[in-house]
Each structure stands twice: as structure tokens, then as C-alpha cells.
Amino acid sequence: MKLPACAAALPPAVLLAALAGMVATPAAHATAHATALPSANMEAVVKAAQIDPRRPDDTLTPGAKAGVLLVERALRDRRLLDAKWVDGYFGTTTVAAYAKYQKSLGLTGSDANGLPGRTSLTKLGAGRFKVTGVISPGARVSVGAYVVNARTRSMLKEAKRLLGRDFELDQGSYNPGGDPTSAGTHDGGGVVDISVKGMDSATRTAVVRALRLVGFAAWLRSPQQDDWPWHIHAVAISDTDLSSQAQHQIGDYYLGLNGLAGRGPDDGPKVTIRTWEEYQRR
Template sequence: MTLPARAAALVPAVLLASLAGTFGTPAAHAARAAGAHALPSVNMEATVKAAQIDPRRPDSTLTPGAKAGVLLVEQALRDRRLLDARWVDGYFGSTTVTAYARYQKSLGLTGLDANGLPGRASLAKLGAGRFTVTGAIVPGGRVPVDGFVVNSRTRSMLTEAERLLGRDLKLDQGSYNPGGDPTSAGTHDGGGAIDISVKGMSSAARTAAVRALRLVGFAAWLRDPRQDDWPWHIHAVAISDPDLSGQAQHQAGDYYLGLNGLAGRGPDDGPKVTIRTWEEYRRG
């Protein structure tokens, strides 16, 4: 074979080798298959936020950033015959909360694990083959603080608030306390809810404590005897804690809507800060 002929014969071989190197490897095949079958994602942070706020809204305004994920959750609930198709609208209102609680109970979950707020495990099971879960929120195990029980997420938030404030805060009531103080109306039955003593604090110190708690992700208010039959204290709810009781969920939602978390739903009377969850605070 002449030199020019040999060169001409080599060109297709070189091209084929190049193409095979680019497209024919097992890794390349796997990447193409993954791209073809990539699942959408549900951001748990945004979805839980909507599940707290939407049931408390006076209208059907959607929670910003949550619609896509909520729709995926509602579609999955619809396909399990737990939610009527007319409620598949991206709005995580009370009907969707109830449907999600039914789904949790269908998994054999009870109590706080069936409170209607999407938890990491139940959300992953609902999304099997349909969507993946991002932005997971983990309350962590139960730990002691000042002789009371909270979860590790709440303890971390409290520790950071104390660092910002430059002083320790002492609890008057912790979480997971069903049947506790009847004036709490069930807010402490689940996780994420604490009451803090303000004994010996000046008015300015009380306000500073509420501000620090709000900065790290608590819905926090200063309570006084004029509001109800209780002593002065700070009531705080860890926003987006998946273990929140129904009543605490409502308080978190009201906080987002500029309300005081009481039954009368009056205007928020605490220091104004940018509302952020613990996860958002940690990301800066």
C-alpha cells in the first residue's frame, strides 16, 4: 500500500477511536443514562416553610420558592388517592397538611411523626422513583438543657443565640412536654418549642434576647401577664422543626405573616429582623 493510501485508511480508524473514547466508555453510557432519567427535586426547607405558612394565610398566595416542590408532593399524594386533584395547586394549605398526615399514618407513623409536616424519611419514601429530596432538615436526638428536654437542633440554635447575646439563657419549659403547662395550649407537645426565663433582665435585655433568638431562626416573643395568666417569659418556636406540634406550626406560620402567635392573632410586637431558619442562618 502506498503511503498516501495508508494515511487515508488510518483517518477513519483515528476518528472512530476518538469517538469511541468520547462516547463509548461505560462511564459515558452511565452519564447519558442518568441524564435521560434524572428526577426532579423537592427542597424540604421550602416545602416545610410552605406547610407552616400557607394554612395560616387569609388568601391563596403561594410561598415564594416552594411551588415546584409542593406540586410534586401534591401530585404524589393525589396518585396515592390521598388528595383530590383540585387541590394540586402548589399551595400547601390545611387540606394538603391533612393529606400528608394521612400519608404518614399509612406508613405506620404516629404522634409527631404524623403531624402533617414533611419529614426527611417520609418525604424520601413519597418521592421514590418520582423526585429526590434536597435541603433536608434534621431535628436530631433529644438532649437535656436546664433540666428540660429539647432536640439537638434546638439546643444548637439556643447556644448560638446565647453567643450572640453574650449571656446564658435559662429555660422555664422545654419541648416534648404533652400535658405540661395548660396555658401553653399544646405548643410544647412537640419539638422546637421552649420558654425562657427573663428573671432579673431589664426591658432592654429582654428585647435583646428576643432579637438574638429571632436572628438564629426562632419565632420568639416576649410574653407578659397582661396577655394571659402567665408570668413574664420569652416564648420561642424553632422555625421549620419537623417535630413541631400543630399549635407550634401555626405560631411559626403567623410569625412569617407578621403576627404575634397568640390566639387573637394580633400584630407582631417584637423586634424586627430578617426572618431566617436555622439552616439559612448557618449558610449566612
Template sequence: MLATVAVTGGLAAGAVQASAAPHAAPAAAPAALPAVDMEATVLAAQIDPRRADDTLTPGAKASVLAVEQALQARNLLDARWVDGYFGTETVAAYAAYQRSLGYSGLAANGLPGATSLTKLGENRYTVTRKISPGAKVQRDGYTVDARTQAMLAEAERLLGFKIVLSQGSYNPGGDPSSAGTHDGGGVVDISVTGMSAATRTSVARALRQVGFAAWVRNPNQGDWPWHIHAAAINDTDLSSQAQHQTGDYYLGLNGLADRGADDGPRVPIQTWEEYQRTH
């Protein structure tokens, strides 16, 4: 009996000692990674290089900074350019990063694509509001991307009639007067045959409403007939020339080489994704 009591007492004492031991502190939760807003980042990459000053694109600073810090960490961008301003140095650095992944052509145009932006941010940031041009499709005998097609369809719905293309996208060298704007995606020319001046303006307005930088072009401006030129803002397949046009549109310019004042109908400027969120 005494032996039994001793063993039992020993167990009890051990139990008391165990219960008195301090609990291990829970492991600290890993810090949440910052988020990069892809929509804002791509927009800044179009507007910032066209500015005459260092004004930042509203809502883009934190995202651009995260991207620039990641490019700096890869020795692609000097520290002095890590400032939240997606200017020409950052565009060039991002294009170099795209080439380092084996991309070329439009896939290395300096505009962040969803895949490259996500890879650049591994263990550094997450990507929100991802955008993509989508697959290439046919419209009126021309090639456009799915995002552009959806935008055109919505513009037609607003207008109540069909609009017909006179030039599509992905058409490098197809029309020298286009100065490379149609080399990539997101850019179309629209036929205005039979349209009155008021109707041409209405079409340009509808295109702007759904997220195009759009202008009525006349023969006095270049070696071309009357038409409407439209570039889809934030299409990540835009050629460098088309990127410049969309940036100039935000700065109140006409998208031509003379960088004159915008001569199109005034509407609140927005991207296709912004339009979709409000309609």
C-alpha cells in the same frame, strides 16, 4: 493460492460491509428527576394554612407541586388541591401518608420529614436541603432537640450571656396554659427573672435572628408570668399548635389565639439553616 485469495477476499468484503453498517444510536440518558427543596416545602406547610388568601410561599411552589402530585398519585389528595399551595388539605393528606407508613404522633404531624419526603418521591423527585431536629438532649433540666440546642447556643453567643429555660420541648400536657405548643419539639420558654425590659427585648431579638419565632410574654396576655416564648421555625417535630405560631410569625402576628399584631422586635425573618448559610 487461489483458494487462499478467495478466503482473504471474502474476509475483506465482510470487513467493508461491517464498517459500512450504521452505528447504533446511543441510549438516551434518563431524564433528571426534579428536586424538592425540603426547607422551602416545610416552611410552606407552616405558613400557607394560616393565610387568609391563596398567596404562595416564595420559592416553594415547584417543590410543593411535586409533593402534591405524589400525594395525588397515591389517592391521598384531590386534583383541585394540586396547586403549589401547602394548605390545610395538603397538610392533612401528608399526615395521612405518614400514617400509611406506620407513623403516629409527631411523626404524623403533616410536616414533611426527611425520611417520608424521600420515600414519597421515589422515582418522582429528589430531595435537597434536608433538615432534621436531631436527637433529644437535655438543657437546664428540660428536653429539647439537638437543632434547638444549637440555635439557643448561637443566641447566647450573640448576647454574650447564658439564657435559662423555664420550660422545654416534648412536654405534652405539662403546662395547660401553653395550649399544646410545647407538646412537640422546637419550642421553649425562657426565664426572664432579673432582666430589664431592654434585656428581654434583646433576648427575643437574638432568638429571632437565629431562626426562632420569639415573643416576650407578659401576665396581661394569659395565665403565665413574664417569660419569652420561642418556637424554632422549620423544626419538623413541631406540634400543630406550634406550626400555627411559626406561620403566624411570618404573617406579622403575635402567635396568640387572638392573632394580634406582632409586638416583638423587628428583624429579617429567617430559618436556622438560612442563618447558618450567611454566618
């Protein structure tokens, strides 16, 4: 770097300050590089990964295309996804590719379910994109006799606050090999069954509504629907530990369906669909 001739006449302190402004430090370069990276909004990407595989067409999930494209390009460059599927649509092919990527990291079970989790998405984006709108299920904790994760427990607590009453679980999460009539929905996180013992019809509906308001896809189930006594089945939207079966139920909920194998119309109270994170920001 060549300084102008007049620089020699400057006081040393002034000269050093001038040089500091002219020379970019390595830290400054790193900051500038990080700032230049595009953003993948995890909330939007996870939402698309739940809904898109259940759509009857190739409609894109609103607000998710940019982030999904970043994920799909990274999977393509790892030779896990053919270029023809890099389209902003997080369908079954992209879910399967993402699950392969998760397994390549040594992840198993609900950590390799094809839904982008914080750890896998951050690693996939290293040097390519930064992750915003992070979702974390948190640690596994207990609610009564049942295991759930911290996010689910917080959601249940808020639903109880809205109701002004308590309710009890019949089944928790992370329960592979549990009741076979659950069809694997409780194998991962974010899923609970709630007892309706002692509740009248109006109270049952009020509980379902409160659960939906805080971010669950929730339905009142009868013995005729799933060979289980009357209960409320609740699935935490966008919980990244969801089993594949529970992911399908979330996608169907967004599409106005009841989450059962027959994919009938939603029979629960109508509310604005929000995730737990969206509920907290409202």
C-alpha cells in the same frame, strides 16, 4: 452492536476502550435516571406548609410552588389528595393529606404532624423526585433539666453567643400533658420557654432579638397574655417536629402576627425572618 470492519485491525487495548465508551453500564443508567428527576427543596416546602394554612388568601409562598406541586401530585397518585387541590398551595387540606400519608407509614405523634420530614418526604419522592435542602431536627438532647432536639440546642447556643450571656429555660420540648396554658405548643419539638428572671426591659428585648436572628419565632409573654409568669416563648422555624399549634405560631410570625389565639400584630423587635439553615448560610 455491529463494529466497523476497521475495528479488527485495532490493538486489543484500544478496542476494549472503544467498547467501554459505547456500552452504557447499569450504574450509568441509574445515575442518568437520578439526575433526570426533578428536585423538591425541603426548606421551601416546609416553609409553605407552615405559612399557607394561616394565610387569609391563596397567595403562594415564594420559591415553594415547584416543590409543593411535586408533593401534591405524589399525594394525589396515592389517592390521599383530590386533584383539585394540586395547586402549589400547601394549605390545610394538603397538610391533612400529608399527615394521612405519614400515618400510613406507621408514624405517630410529632412524626405525623403534616409537616414533611426527611424520612417521609424521601419515601414519597422515591422514583419521582429527589429531596434537596434537607432539614433534620436531630436527636433529642438535654438543656439543663429540659428536653429539646439537637437543632434547637444549637440555635439556643448561638443565640447565647450573640448575646454574650446565658439564659435559662422554664419549659422544654416534647412535653405533652405539660402546662395546660401552653395549649399544646410544647407537645412536639422546637419550642422552649425562657426565664426572664432578673432581666430588665432592655435585656428581655435583646434576648428576643437574638433568638429571632438565629431562626426562632420569639415573643416576650406577659401574665395577661397567656396566664403564665413573664417569660419568652420561642418556636424554632421549620422544625419538622413542631406540634400543630406551634406550626400555626410560625405561620402567624411570617404574617406579622403575635402567635396568640387573638392573632394580634407582632409586638417584638423587627428582624429579617430566617430559618436556622438560612442563618448558617448568611
